[in-house]
Amino acid sequence: MSSSKNLKEVAVVFFKLGCFAFGGPAAHIAMMEQEVVSKRKWMTRAHFLDLVGATNLIPGPNSTEMTMHCGHERAGKKGLVVAGLCFILPAVVITGALAYLYVRYGTLPEVAPFVKGIQPAVLAIIASAIIKLGKKAVKNWELGILGFLVLTAALLGVNEVVALLLGGITGLLYFFLKDTLRRSPHAQFAPFLICFVSAEVFAKLSTLKIFWIFLKVGSILYGSGYVLFAYLDAELVTAGYLTRPELIEAIGIGQFTPGPVLSTATFIGYQLGGFWGAVAATTGIFVPSFLFVWILNPLVPRMRRSSLLGYFLDSVNVAAVAVMLAVLYIMASETLVDWRTMLILAISSVLVFRFQKVSVIWVIVLGALLGYLLQYL
Numbered sequence: 001m002s003s004s005k006n007l008k009e010v011a012v013v014f015f016k017l018g019c020f021a022f023g024g025p026a027a028h029i030a031m032m033e034q035e036v037v038s039k040r041k042w043m044t045r046a047h048f049l050d051l052v053g054a055t056n057l058i059p060g061p062n063s064t065e066m067t068m069h070c071g072h073e074r075a076g077k078k079g080l081v082v083a084g085l086c087f088i089l090p091a092v093v094i095t096g097a098l099a100y101l102y103v104r105y106g107t108l109p110e111v112a113p114f115v116k117g118i119q120p121a122v123l124a125i126i127a128s129a130i131i132k133l134g135k136k137a138v139k140n141w142e143l144g145i146l147g148f149l150v151l152t153a154a155l156l157g158v159n160e161v162v163a164l165l166l167g168g169i170t171g172l173l174y175f176f177l178k179d180t181l182r183r184s185p186h187a188q189f190a191p192f193l194i195c196f197v198s199a200e201v202f203a204k205l206s207t208l209k210i211f212w213i214f215l216k217v218g219s220i221l222y223g224s225g226y227v228l229f230a231y232l233d234a235e236l237v238t239a240g241y242l243t244r245p246e247l248i249e250a251i252g253i254g255q256f257t258p259g260p261v262l263s264t265a266t267f268i269g270y271q272l273g274g275f276w277g278a279v280a281a282t283t284g285i286f287v288p289s290f291l292f293v294w295i296l297n298p299l300v301p302r303m304r305r306s307s308l309l310g311y312f313l314d315s316v317n318v319a320a321v322a323v324m325l326a327v328l329y330i331m332a333s334e335t336l337v338d339w340r341t342m343l344i345l346a347i348s349s350v351l352v353f354r355f356q357k358v359s360v361i362w363v364i365v366l367g368a369l370l371g372y373l374l375q376y377l
Contacts, residue, residue: 006075007082013040014067014083018090018259020361021063022115023122026327028063028260030129031360036070038132038356043073045136047300052133053316054300056164056323059221060289061260064088068293077294084290088282091259092266096278098253099270117344117371118364119335124348125360126328130321137318146171147318154326164319171315176308207280210273214265214284221262221285228254228261232268241272262286340374 013035021028029052036042051069055062064087071083138144150167154160217231229251236242242250250271254264262285269281303309336342344367351358351366 003075003078007078009040010071010075010079010083011086014071015086015090016361017067018087020364021087021258022118022364023126023331024261024327025061025063026126026129026324026331027122029066029324030125032063032066032070033129033132034125034360039359042070045132047073049133049136049317049320050300050304050313051297053164053168053313053320054296054303055293056161056320057168057316058292058296059219060292061221061262061286064260064262064286065289065293068290069297072293072297080293080297081290084286084293087259088263088286091254091257091263092282094257095253095263095266096270098257099267099278102249102267103271113372113375114368115371116341117367117369117374119331119367120341120345121348121363121367123328123332123335123345124352125363126324126331127349128352130324130328133324134321137314137321139314142174143171143314143318146174146315147322150319150322151326154323155329160323163323164316167319167322168312168316171318172308172312175311175314179307179311207273207276210269210277211280211284214269214281215287217265218262218285218288228264232264236268236272242268246271340371340377343374344370 017028017031017035021031033045033048037045037048048070051066052062055065055069058065064084067087068080068084071079071081073079075082134147138147146167149170150163153163153166158166213235217228217235221228221231229247232242232247232251233244237244237247247268250264250267251261253267254261257263263282265281265285266278270278273280300313303313336345347370348363348367351363352360
């Protein structure tokens with residue numbers, strides 16, 4: 001297949017996912033796994049898992065960065081850019097339209113019934129991905145124990161990134177020592193240093209200032225939408241640019257629109273500076289992800305070829321699956337609150353596990369429709 005056809009395929013796949021990717025990073029990655037690995041065979045499940053593990057270690061929206069990795073695998077550097085843009089675009093357009101309605105009319109459309117139906121459908125999709133990725137990640141009993149420990153830590157409230165790093169370092173040390181005892185007593189570790197650069201804040205809240213605020217957040221953001229809330233609270237609410245209720249509403253918009261929750265930036269940017277404020281905020285928060293993935297993607301195969309870094313990657317991979325499982329448990333406890341949500345989960349599970357050729361996008365659409373219809377029962 002020619003490079004232009006590959007690029008077009010990348011654009012179609014990730015624009016479609018961008019329109020229907022509800023449920024947060026775990027759900028997005030689960031949908032990608034089905035579309036890119038199971039259905040289209042762009043890469044092996046093992047390599048996909050390596051990319052998931054490595055992506056969890058860099059700042060930025062993990063699922064958006066995974067789209068860039070997948071695009072790069074299919075169509076090179078152009079594919080990286082096209083995949084990221086096509087995945088982000090639907091969320092940005094929808095969020096921008098909602099921001100316009102909110103600023104102009106002070107109200108938003110009622111979408112709660114649809115979201116209530118989408119959430120249990122997403123649980124089935126995540127569970128399917130965890131099973132498939134888990135089979136690749138748990139290569140031996142030691143990694144199984146490590147995954148269980150990371151899962152326990154995550155359920156006890158340990159930060160996801162901290163749990164991943166500790167899991168990776170613990171696994172690296174264990175397997176390195178095990179290998180050393182078996183082979184040679186001589187080895188050395190390479191230190192890793194992550195540097196964060198800061199600069200002076202501009203004098204007023206111009207379009208350039210909005211861009212800078214969101215560029216800083218996009219460069220250092222780890223974790224969920226709650227972490228994003230904390231960063232934006234410090235940057236905008238404390239500085240008096242936004243009220244806390246306005247920020248809470250903006251985060252809510254990012255949660256129920258498809259695609260990355262960082263589309264919240266579009267909503268806030270529009271509130272702060274109109275159309276160009278939305279453009280500046282969106283560009284600022286997503287640009288670091290493109291740069292991080294562009295740097296990271298070629299390094300993942302080299303990490304896999306290194307025995308020492310291979311141990312680290314194996315450990316991070318099983319830790320990533322454990323964190324996904326913890327997220328699934330938390331989401332299930334918050335989502336399955338009545339017979340309606342349990343019925344939607346049951347129907348979605350049958351479609352996902354029994355009829356595996358059914359696209360996860362149709363599972364999402366069906367969940368949304370059921371959520372709307374069942375509210376009247």
